[in-house]
Amino acid sequence: MRKFSYDFERPLVELEEQLEQLKHLESAEKADIAEEIAYLEKQIEKLHIRTYENLTPWQRVQIARHPDRPRTSDYIEAIFTDFIELHGDRAFRDDQSIIGGFARLDGRKVMIIGHQKGRNTKENIARNFGMPHPEGYRKALRLMKLADKFRLPLITFVDTQGAYPGIEAEERGQAVAIAQDLLELSVLEVPVIVAVIGEGGSGGALAIGFGDRIIMLENAYYSVITPEGCASILWDGEGEGRGAEKAAEVLGLHADKLLELGIIDVIVKEPLGGAHHGPASVARGLKKELAKALKDLSSIDPNELVKKRYTRLRNIGYYTEYSGKPSVLDMQS
Amino acid sequence: MPIGEWFKKQDKRLPENPTLEKRAVPDGVWEKCPGCGEPIFIKELEKNSKVCPKCDFHFPLSAYERVHYLVDASSFDELWANLCPEDPLCFVAGKSYTDSISAAKAKTGMNDALVCGRAQIDGRNVAVAAMDFRFIGGSMGSVVGEKIARITELATDEDRPLIIVSSSGGARMQEGMISLMQMAKTSAAIAHHSRRGLPYISVLAHPTSGGVTASFATLADIIIAEPNAFIGFTGPRVIEQTIKQKLPKNFQTAEFNLDHGMIDMIVNRVDMKRTISRLLDYLDVNGVVG
Numbered sequence: 001m002r003k004f005s006y007d008f009e010r011p012l013v014e015l016e017e018q019l020e021q022l023k024h025l026e027s028a029e030k031a032d033i034a035e036e037i038a039y040l041e042k043q044i045e046k047l048h049i050r051t052y053e054n055l056t057p058w059q060r061v062q063i064a065r066h067p068d069r070p071r072t073s074d075y076i077e078a079i080f081t082d083f084i085e086l087h088g089d090r091a092f093r094d095d096q097s098i099i100g101g102f103a104r105l106d107g108r109k110v111m112i113i114g115h116q117k118g119r120n121t122k123e124n125i126a127r128n129f130g131m132p133h134p135e136g137y138r139k140a141l142r143l144m145k146l147a148d149k150f151r152l153p154l155i156t157f158v159d160t161q162g163a164y165p166g167i168e169a170e171e172r173g174q175a176v177a178i179a180q181d182l183l184e185l186s187v188l189e190v191p192v193i194v195a196v197i198g199e200g201g202s203g204g205a206l207a208i209g210f211g212d213r214i215i216m217l218e219n220a221y222y223s224v225i226t227p228e229g230c231a232s233i234l235w236d237g238e239g240e241g242r243g244a245e246k247a248a249e250v251l252g253l254h255a256d257k258l259l260e261l262g263i264i265d266v267i268v269k270e271p272l273g274g275a276h277h278g279p280a281s282v283a284r285g286l287k288k289e290l291a292k293a294l295k296d297l298s299s300i301d302p303n304e305l306v307k308k309r310y311t312r313l314r315n316i317g318y319y320t321e322y323s324g325k326p327s328v329l330d331m332q333s
Numbered sequence: 334m335p336i337g338e339w340f341k342k343q344d345k346r347l348p349e350n351p352t353l354e355k356r357a358v359p360d361g362v363w364e365k366c367p368g369c370g371e372p373i374f375i376k377e378l379e380k381n382s383k384v385c386p387k388c389d390f391h392f393p394l395s396a397y398e399r400v401h402y403l404v405d406a407s408s409f410d411e412l413w414a415n416l417c418p419e420d421p422l423c424f425v426a427g428k429s430y431t432d433s434i435s436a437a438k439a440k441t442g443m444n445d446a447l448v449c450g451r452a453q454i455d456g457r458n459v460a461v462a463a464m465d466f467r468f469i470g471g472s473m474g475s476v477v478g479e480k481i482a483r484i485t486e487l488a489t490d491e492d493r494p495l496i497i498v499s500s501s502g503g504a505r506m507q508e509g510m511i512s513l514m515q516m517a518k519t520s521a522a523i524a525h526h527s528r529r530g531l532p533y534i535s536v537l538a539h540p541t542s543g544g545v546t547a548s549f550a551t552l553a554d555i556i557i558a559e560p561n562a563f564i565g566f567t568g569p570r571v572i573e574q575t576i577k578q579k580l581p582k583n584f585q586t587a588e589f590n591l592d593h594g595m596i597d598m599i600v601n602r603v604d605m606k607r608t609i610s611r612l613l614d615y616l617d618v619n620g621v622v623g
């Protein structure tokens with residue numbers, strides 16, 4: 001039985017529960033209901049497809065946040081070998097909402113940095129629900145510099161609702177910690193490969209969320225602001241309910257839209273219902289893309305890599321440039 | 334970022350409406366200071382960089398006024414004023430983005446929230462940019478990001494010090510991820526300017542927050558704030574909702590940021606140009622002083 005389900009999954013969950021009861025009945029009472037069970041199984045299969053084949057943006061955001069969704073550590077485990085975790089920012093503390101360290105991908109040495117959410121309440125409290133403080137971003141900065149120094153390609157995993165909004169976070173410079181990551185990422189002389197695996201929430205995601213190749217899981221989202229945050233600005237007080245649903249529609253935060261806009265490069269398919277319905281297959285798909293990116297980027301000269309990364313960023317933007325005289329007069333003239 | 338928030342709820346330091354248009358004051362000769370409530374002779378106010386001579390309240394400035402008070406008279410040569418925003422997501426949520434743009438253009442006479450160009454400070458060549466909070470909360474979308482990148486590249490190519498005055502609610506929500514990526518784009522441009530050994534001074538004016546604080550605005554060699562300016566990453570309302578407790582007094586002010594080591598100094602606007610000029614004397618390795 002499912003521990004956790006969203007409203008839109010409820011009818012499916014109810015059928016699944018009925019099936020379980022029937023199966024129980026069959027084994028306990030030796031009832032002859034094989035036909036009924038087969039029928040119900042077929043119904044469930046159909047409803048499963050109907051529930052998940054045309055997900056709305058908001059439903060996908062929910063799937064991206066599903067408590068059973070594979071975390072960074074799951075992908076490290078499934079994709080890499082010989083992971084050695086490194087800790088701390090050398091200034092304040094070890095922020096466990098960002099993890100990182102050395103690992104090998106098909107034998108090839110790399111550096112990994114990723115947001116890390118917890119599996120249960122206890123772990124989530126230790127990991128602050130994957131929402132880093134400045135020291136998390138400073139740990140990331142340290143690992144970026146290590147990667148650069150020892151010529152290790154950097155692979156990042158993005159999965160955060162955002163940088164933590166708190167008093168201490170502001171006191172310790174949340175903004176500048178993120179900014180310094182952005183600056184460092186832009187000049188790293190090693191390949192930078194990004195995998196958006198769950199939530200890509202705003203600046204707190206971007207801090208480790210751009211590079212030479214951006215891979216995104218099908219149901220992950222990447223957004224300038226959370227749908228709730230957007231809704232509370234647009235429709236005051238409606239942040240929790242329908243507002244977030246509407247905001248998810250207008251923000252253009254999904255993989256297919258972001259591919260169309262040229263923000264990301266490639267999408268990795270998920271099984272119907274989300275990555276937690278088949279973590280192994282998602283890890284396989286992701287590994288294939290990571291390996292491909294690593295192969296493609298490894299032959300590029302370091303200076304060229306930095307230049308290309310800059311050109312890529314420079315090309316992101318939609319504006320019109322009119323020729324002729326400025327429309328605004330200089331007040332000093 | 335809830336744009337109106339800075340000027341409504343939390344803040345009694347600034348007027349409800351952050352525009353510079355003369356408010357309902359008799360004859361437009363006097364202006365009532367929101368800081369001390371005293372009527373100030375507008376001519377006097379303008380002579381004093383729009384700082385109240387009685388209580389030091391810093392009136393909000395347009396981007397052009399910022400530049401005006403910062404650089405040598407008639408030295409400013411504006412660039413790329415004709416960059417206009419588009420609506421890549423066809424963003425409609427209640428109000429449409431295109432309507433917001435039109436309204437902001439009408440209100441400010443500008444095409445977006447940033448003005449930039451070549452200028453001189455005490456005869457020294459610089460590249461300067463200033464943000465305008467009146468234009469959709471000074472938010473950074475494609476145009477602001479592009480102009481920051483261009484002016485920074487120009488400074489890099491022409492060996493100019495860079496001076497940017499920020500005043501912004503952060504990334505422009507209505508352009509979605511394209512806005513967020515401007516944070517990376519501007520930071521990258523600053524990185525290349527810095528690698529050339531060129532100086533960058535960032536001035537944080539009220540209010541500077543979100544994606545602007547978390548990108549180019551805090552990547553400077555020297556960071557200066559105006560007195561009392563709001564400076565932070567997350568807005569106070571969101572923090573309050575998250576931690577469910579009252580925020581300390583003075584939280585996220587310029588003074589708070591100075592105490593916590595996030596900025597180098599707080600400088601009264603009246604002394605801003607002189608201070609920047611003195612700093613550039615130290616920073617400008619190939620400096621040519623006219």
Ligand SMILES: [Zn+2]
Pocket residue numbers: 366367368369370371385386387388389390
């Ligand atoms: Zn006053």
